[in-house]
Amino acid sequence: MASTPLNIASGMTPSFSMVRKYFVAAAASFLVLCIGLTASYSDIHGHHFQPRLLALTHIATLGWITMIIFGAMYQLIPVVLEVKLYSELLAELQFWIFTAGVVGLAYGFWRFSVGMHLAAAAGLVLLAMIVFVFNVLATMAKVTQWNITGLFLLTSVVYLLLTGISGFLLSINLGFPFIGRIHLDYLKMHAHLGFIGWVTMVVMGVSLKLIPMFGLSHDFPTAPSKYAYAFLNLGLMGTMVEWLLTGAHWLLDFYVCLILLGIASFLLQLFLIYRHRLRKALDVGMEHSAAAFLFFFFAAAAGGFLAFATFGDAEAKEAFVLEYGVLALLGFASLLIVGQMYKIVPFLVWFHNFSDKAGREPVPMLKDMYSERGAEIELVILLLGILVLLAAIWFGLQGLLLGGFGLLLLGSLIFAYNIAAVFRIGKTYGDQRGNS
C-alpha cells in the first residue's frame, strides 16, 4: 500500500543548481580578492579613492559579499517566510547580468577607464539589483506571517536599490561630471547605504533566524532586535538626509549615535541568544561568526570614532579610514560569510544529495562534509592576517601589508578547497557506499 503524501509544506526550496552558482561565484571572488590584494599591496596606502582600491573594494562588496547574500536570500526567504520564490528564471538571469556587471566594473576601476564602459558595467549591476529586488518583493507579496527577519530583509532590499542607483550615478559622474558637489561626499553616502543599509541589515535579519537555530537557543528576550531595527533605520535615514542637505552638525551626530545604538542593541540581542543556547560548544562555523561579531563591534567603534574625532593631519585620517574598511569588510563581513558558508553549503549539498536517502541508508553528518581541522587552521590564519593588516596600516609598514595579505590568500585557498570538498562529497560518499 502506498504511503500517503506528507502533510508538510514542501516544494518551497529553490533549485540547487541556481543557488549553487551564487555560492561558487562568491567563493571564487573571495579568492580573486585575496590574490588582488596580495598582488597590489604596494598601492594600498594613503587615500581610499584610487583605482586599484576601488576595483578590489567592489570585488569584495559585490562579487563576494553581495553575491553570497543573493544566493543565501534566494535559499532562505522561501524557507523562513514559507513562500515559493516568485521566479527562478529571473534569479538565473540575474546571476549572469550581475556577474557580467561586476567583472566589467572591477576591470573598469582597475584600469580606471571611466566613461561609457564603466557606466555600462554599473548599469548592468543596477539592472541585476532591480531584478533581484523585484523577485524578492514579488515573493514577499505572498507572505502571510511576518517576523522580524522578514522585516529586516524587506528593508535591506530597499537600501540595496538606493546603493545601486547611487553607484550608477557616481559611475556616470566619473566620466561625465554632472553632480554639482564633491564626488566623495556622495561616495560616502553610497558606501554607507551599502554597508549599513544592505549588508548589516541582511546580516541582522538572517542572524536572528540562523544563530538561535544553530545554537538551539530558546526563550530568549527579543526586544533588543526590535530596538536595533528602529534605531538603525532612523539613524541611517537621518544621516543620509543630513549628508544630502549638509544640515546642522549636532543633528548628524544624533543620527550617528542612533546607528551606534542600533548596532549595540543587535550585539546585545546576540549575547542574549548566546546565553540561552542549549548547544554549549561552538563548532568551527560558529567560531568564525563569533570572531566576526567581535570585529563588528570594533568596526562600529571605529566608525563612531571617525564621525566624532578630529584628526590633526589628513594622513592619519586616511589610515584610520583604511583600518575601518579592514575591520568592516574583512574582519566582520568576510569572516561571518566564511563561517556561515561552513553551515549553509554543507546543508545545501546534503539536502540535494542525501535528503531522499535519509532513513533508508547511511548519510553523512554536515560536519563530516569538510575538514574541520582545515577550517580551524584557516580561521587562525585569517585572524592572524587581519591583525597583521591592522598593525601594518597603523604603523605604515608596507612590507607587513604583504605579509597580512599573503596570510589572507593562504586562508582563502584553504577555505576554497574546503568548499570544493563539500561539493565533491556527494559523489565520493556515494562511491564509497557502492564499494563497501
Next chain:
Amino acid sequence: MATKEEILEALKTVVDPELGINVVDLGLIYGVEVDDKSVRVTMTLTTHGCPLHESMAAAVQNVIRMVELTKEIHVDLVWEPAWNPTLMTDNARRLLGW
C-alpha cells in the same frame, strides 16, 4: 506487525545531520499511533521554519516503511506545542555538552 516501541526504536536511526542527535532523543517525536491499517507519527522540529523539515519528515517515513511494509504511514509535522529543551533525553543533553 511492528509495535509502537519497535517503531520508536527504528526512529532512533533518524539523525539530525546538523546536531548529530536522533529525533527520539531530541524529543521531536510527540506521538506514535499504530492500528490495523496505519501508523501515524506526530512530530515537530526544534525551530519553526527549519530548512530540514522536509528531509526529517521524509526520513521518518522511510524508516517506518522499513519496519512496516504494508500499512499507510502518516507523518504529521506540528508546531504546537512548540519544542522545548525539557523534551530531550539525558543522552541528547550529554551530546550537546551539558
